[in-house]
Amino acid sequence: MARRIKGLSDRAIAWIFVAPTIFLLLAINIFPLIWTINLSFTNFRANRLNREVDYVGLRNYERILTDTDIWLNMQATAHFLFWTIFFQVLIGFTLAYLINKKFKGNDLWTTIIVLPMMLSPAVVGNFWKFLYQPQIGLFNYIVAFFTGKDPSSFEMLGSVDLAPWSIVIVDTWMWTPFVMLICLAGLRSIPDYIYEAAEIDRASKLRQFFTITIPMVLPFLMLAVLFRGIENFKMFDLVVQLTGGGPGSTTELTSINLKREAFEKWRTGYASAYAIILFVTVFGLASIYVKALNKVKER
Amino acid sequence: MSSFSVTEPSKRSKWFAGTLVIVYALITMVPLAWIMLTGFKSPADAISYPPKVLFEPTLEGYVNLFTTRTRQTDEFLAANPPETWYEEIVRQYDMVIAGPSKFGERFLNSVIIGFGSTFLSIFLGTLAAYAFSRFKIPLADDLLFFILSTRMMPPIAVAIPIFLMYRQLGLSDTHLGMILLYTAVNISLAVWLLKGFIDEIPREYEEAALIDGYTRFQAFYKVVLPQAATGIASTAIFCLIFAWNEYAFAVLLTSGTAQTAPPFIPTIIGVGGLDWPAVAAGATIFLLPVMIFTVALRKHLLRGITFGAVRK
Numbered sequence: 001m002a003r004r005i006k007g008l009s010d011r012a013i014a015w016i017f018v019a020p021t022i023f024l025l026l027a028i029n030i031f032p033l034i035w036t037i038n039l040s041f042t043n044f045r046a047n048r049l050n051r052e053v054d055y056v057g058l059r060n061y062e063r064i065l066t067d068t069d070i071w072l073n074m075q076a077t078a079h080f081l082f083w084t085i086f087f088q089v090l091i092g093f094t095l096a097y098l099i100n101k102k103f104k105g106n107d108l109w110t111t112i113i114v115l116p117m118m119l120s121p122a123v124v125g126n127f128w129k130f131l132y133q134p135q136i137g138l139f140n141y142i143v144a145f146f147t148g149k150d151p152s153s154f155e156m157l158g159s160v161d162l163a164p165w166s167i168v169i170v171d172t173w174m175w176t177p178f179v180m181l182i183c184l185a186g187l188r189s190i191p192d193y194i195y196e197a198a199e200i201d202r203a204s205k206l207r208q209f210f211t212i213t214i215p216m217v218l219p220f221l222m223l224a225v226l227f228r229g230i231e232n233f234k235m236f237d238l239v240v241q242l243t244g245g246g247p248g249s250t251t252e253l254t255s256i257n258l259k260r261e262a263f264e265k266w267r268t269g270y271a272s273a274y275a276i277i278l279f280v281t282v283f284g285l286a287s288i289y290v291k292a293l294n295k296v297k298e299r
Numbered sequence: 300m301s302s303f304s305v306t307e308p309s310k311r312s313k314w315f316a317g318t319l320v321i322v323y324a325l326i327t328m329v330p331l332a333w334i335m336l337t338g339f340k341s342p343a344d345a346i347s348y349p350p351k352v353l354f355e356p357t358l359e360g361y362v363n364l365f366t367t368r369t370r371q372t373d374e375f376l377a378a379n380p381p382e383t384w385y386e387e388i389v390r391q392y393d394m395v396i397a398g399p400s401k402f403g404e405r406f407l408n409s410v411i412i413g414f415g416s417t418f419l420s421i422f423l424g425t426l427a428a429y430a431f432s433r434f435k436i437p438l439a440d441d442l443l444f445f446i447l448s449t450r451m452m453p454p455i456a457v458a459i460p461i462f463l464m465y466r467q468l469g470l471s472d473t474h475l476g477m478i479l480l481y482t483a484v485n486i487s488l489a490v491w492l493l494k495g496f497i498d499e500i501p502r503e504y505e506e507a508a509l510i511d512g513y514t515r516f517q518a519f520y521k522v523v524l525p526q527a528a529t530g531i532a533s534t535a536i537f538c539l540i541f542a543w544n545e546y547a548f549a550v551l552l553t554s555g556t557a558q559t560a561p562p563f564i565p566t567i568i569g570v571g572g573l574d575w576p577a578v579a580a581g582a583t584i585f586l587l588p589v590m591i592f593t594v595a596l597r598k599h600l601l602r603g604i605t606f607g608a609v610r611k
Contacts, residue, residue, distance in 0.1 A: 010434055013515050017430035021423045021486055022442075028483035029449040032460035039460070046463060095323060101308040103317035111597040112324045115331065118593045122546035123582050126565035127334050130575055136346045138333055151348075173327060178604070185605035234453040237546035241565055255547075258455045263551060268459060275456030282451045 033279075040273035047266040060273035070274075072249060073257045079164055080171070080239075080253060081232050085225055087172040092179030093221065097213075099180070100187040110184075114177040121174065125241035128170050132156040132242075157243050163251050167239050171232065179224045186220030187213070219297045226289055233282050254278055334586070337579035345575045359388050360576030364402050364567065364584075368394040402581055405563040409585070411474055412559055413542040416481035420538045421531060423482070424489030429519060431490065432497040433505075443494070447487050454547035462552060472553045480548055485538040492537070492603065496530025497523065533599040540589060560585050 008016070040060055044053045064070055095113065099106050116124070131139040135152040144151035156166040190212065198208045236255040239245070245252035245260070252260075258278065262271035308316070337345050339356040362385045370393060379395070381387040389396055431439055461480060462471070470476030500523060508518040524531075550562040564581040567574055593600060 008515070010515060014430045014434035014436060017426035018436065021427040021490065024423065024479070024483050024486060025449065028461070028480060029452075029457070032457060032464060033449075033452070035460040035463070036456065046459075091323075095320060098316035098320050101313050101316035103313040103320070106317070106320070107597065109317075109320050109324045110601065111594055113320070113327055114597075114601065115590055115593060116327060118540055118589050119331075119586050120544035120546065120561045120589075122544075122550075122561040123564050123585055124330070127579065127582055128330065130337070130573075130578075131330060131333065133346075136348050136350065138329070138350050141348075141350050173330070181601060181604050230451055234451075236453070236455060237561075241546075255453045255455050258453065259551075262455065262459050263462075268463075272459055275453070275459060279452050279456060282453075283448065286451060 036272045036275055039269050040276050042269040044269045044272075045266050046262075046268040056269070060270045061277070063270065064274055064277060069249070070254075070257070073252050073254050076164065076249070076251060077233065077235075077253045080167060080235065080251075081229060083165075083168045084171045084175070084232055085228055087168065088176045088179045088228060089221065089225065091172070092176045092224070093183045093217070095176070095180045096183035096187055099184055110181075113180065116174045117177045119174075121238035122241050124174065125170060125238040129157065129242055132166060134158070158247055160247055160250050163243055163247055167242055167251055170238060170242060171235070174238070175228060175231075179221075179228065182220050182224040182227075183217055186217035189220075190216045215299075219293065222289075222293050222296060226286065226293065229289070230282060230286060233278075331586070331590075334579050334582050337576055338583045340576050340579075342574065342576055345579075357388065358385070360574075360580035362388050362396075363574055363577040364580045365400055366396045367398050367400050368392075369397045371395050401563065402560075402567075405558055405560045406584070408474070408553075408557055409543060409559040409561075412477045412481065412557070413539050415474065415478040416485060416542045417535050417538040419478060419482040420485040420489045421535050424486050424493050424534070425524070425527070425531060427486075427490045428493035428497050429523060431494050433502070443491065447491055450484070450487055455551070458548055458551045461548075465552060472555055472557045474557050477549070477553060477557050477559070480552070481538075481542040481545065484545075484548075485541055488541075489534050489538055492534045493527070493530060496527050496534070499530075500526045529599060533596075533603040536592065536596060536600060537603060540592075543589065 041055050041057060042053050043056050043060075045051065099110055128139075131137050132155075134140055134155045137151075137156075139156065140151040140154065143149070143154075154162060156162050194212055194216075195208060198212060203211070234255055235253055236259065239251055239253055240256055240259070243251040245256040249257075254274075255278075258271060258274050261267050261274060336352070338360045339358070340351070340354055341357050341359050344351050344354045366385070366389070368389055373393075376390065376393060376395070381390050386396060430436060431443065436442070465471040465476050468476075470479070504522050504526065505518040508522045509515065513521065544561065545559070546561040549559045553559065553562070560581070564578060564585060565573075567577050567581060
C-alpha cells in the first residue's frame with residue numbers, strides 16, 4: 001500500500017513534463033508552418049479579408065523561381081554570407097589563437113571583445129547608421145584620417161559599391177566574437193601531451209600548427225560557420241536598420257525582400273511560397289553541411 | 300613559472316598576443332563608447348565636424364528621450380519661468396515640456412516581455428529537459444532535433460502565419476502574445492542547453508532520494524533543481540538576452556501597447572531628422588544592462604555560448 005501512494009508513475013511524469021513544451025511548439029511553430037504551406041498555394045492577401053481565396057496550385061512557386069529580381073536578392077545574400085563568414089573566421093580564429101597564449105588578463109579582454117554580440121542588432125545597427133554619415137560620421141572621419149581622403153567624398157550606405165560592404169563590416173564587428181569563442185573552445189580541447197609528443201619528435205612549430213592545431217580545431221570552426229551561416233541567411237534586423245535594403249536593392253537580402261512582399265505589398269500567398277523556398281534551402285544546405293561536418297569529425 | 304613546459308608560450312609571444320588582442324578589443328569598443336558619449340552631447344555637438352571627443356556634457360539627450368516638447372509663445376515663456384533643471388534645458392530652444400514620451404512605456408514592455416518569456420521558457424524547458432534526460436521517450440532524438448530545427452526558419456517567414464493567427468485570437472500587440480511567441484522561439488535552445496546540464500548530474504543522487512522515500516517529483520525539485528541551478532541561471536540569461544534584443548517579430552506584431560524598445564528607439568525623431576543624442580541616450584539605457592550583465596557573469600555566459608554550440 002505504502003508504495004502505491006508514492007506519486008505518479010515515471011511514464012506519466014515524463015509526459016506531463018514534456019507535454020506543455022510540445023504543445024507550445026505545435027501551436028506556435030508547427031501549426032503556423034503548415035498554415036504557411038497551405039497559404040503558399042493560394043492567392044490570399046492578408047489586407048483583403050473579404051476577397052475570395054483561390055487555390056492557384058504551384059503558380060506562386062513558378063513565379064518566384066523565374067523572377068530575376070529574386071535572384072538578385074539571392075546574390076546579395078550570397079555576397080553577404082560569403083564575406084561575413086570569411087572575415088569572421090579569419091579574425092575570429094586569429095583572436096582565439098592569440099587569446100590561447102594565456103597572457104595575463106585574457107579573460108577580461110575576451111569579455112570586452114564579446115560585448116557587441118550580446119547587444120540588440122536593431123539598436124546597434126541604427127547607431128552605426130550615424131557612424132556611417134558622410135560628413136559627420138566617426139567611421140568616415142577615421143577612414144579619411146588614415147587615407148587622406150575627404151570624409152564627405154564617400155557614402156558607405158548611399159553608394160551602390162560600398163553599401164554591401166558596409167553591412168559586412170558591421171556584421172563582422174558584431175559576430176566575430178562568436179566564431180572566436182567557439183575556436184577558443186576548440187583550441188582548449190587539444191590536450192597538451194599531443195604537442196609534447198610532437199616536440200619530442202622534433203616537429204617544428206609551424207608543422208605542429210598545420211598538423212595538430214588546424215585539424216583539431218576544424219570541426220569547431222565548421223560548426224561556427226554553420227551557426228553563422230544559418231543566422232546570416234535569416235539576417236533581417238541589423239541590415240534593415242542600416243540600409244533598409246538600399247540603395248536600390250543592392251543590400252536587399254532575402255529576408256528584407258520577404259518582409260516587403262508579405263507586409264508591404266501584402267502578397268501573402270506569394271510570400272508564403274517564398275518563405276517555404278527559403279526554409280527548404282536553409283534546411284537542405286544545412287543538412288548537406290552537417291554530413292560533411294560529421295565526416296571531418298570521424299577522421 | 301615553477302617548471303619548464305614545452306606547451307607554455309614564451310614571455311615574448313604572450314606579450315605580443317596580449318598587445319594585439321587588447322588593440323582589437325579597444326577598436327571594437329569605439330562604436331559602443333561613441334554611443335555613450337553621443338548621449339551626453341548637445342545636438343549641435345553630436346553632428347559637428349570634426350567629430351568631438353571633448354565637449355561640454357549635457358543631459359539634453361536624456362531629457363528629450365523621456366519627454367515630448369512643444370514650442371511656446373514668448374509671452375507664455377516669460378510668464379512661466381522654468382522650475383526644474385530639465386525645464387531649463389528645454390527652454391534653450393523656446394520649448395516647454397508637454398508630457399512624458401513613450402520611451403518609459405516601451406522600456407517597461409521590454410522588461411515585462413523579456414522576463415515573462417524567460418520565466419516561462421525556463422519553467423517549461425527545465426521540465427522537458429529533465430524528462431528528455433531521465434526517461435525513455437519514444438523518438439527522443441528526432442524530437443530534439445526537430446525542436447532545434449525550427450530555429451532555422453527566418454523570423455519573417457514565421458511571422459506571416461503568426462500575424463494571421465494572432466489577429467484571429469486577439470493576441471496581436473499584447474504582452475501575452477509576445478511572451479508566448481518569444482517562449483516558443485527560446486524553448487528549443489533552452490531544452491537543448493538544460494538537457495546538457497541535467498545530463499551532467501549523476502543519476503545516483505536521485506536514486507538515493509527515491510530509496511529514501513521521495514516521490515519522483517520531490518526528487519526532481521529537491522535534488523535535481525538545486526544541482527542544476529547554475530545551468531538554469533545561464534540558460535535564463537540567454538533567453539533574456541534574446542527576448543531583450545529581438546526586433547523582427549516586435550516590429551511586425553506590435554505597434555502600440557506591447558511594443559518593445561528595439562523597434563521604438565530608431566524612431567525617436569527630433570527637430571529636422573533623427574535626434575541622435577536622444578537615440579544614443581535610449582540606446583545607452585537599453586544596452587548598458589546587457590553589457591554589465593555580460594561582464595559580471597562572464598564565467599557562466601562564455602561557457603554557455605560554447606557549450607550550446609559545441610555539444611554533439
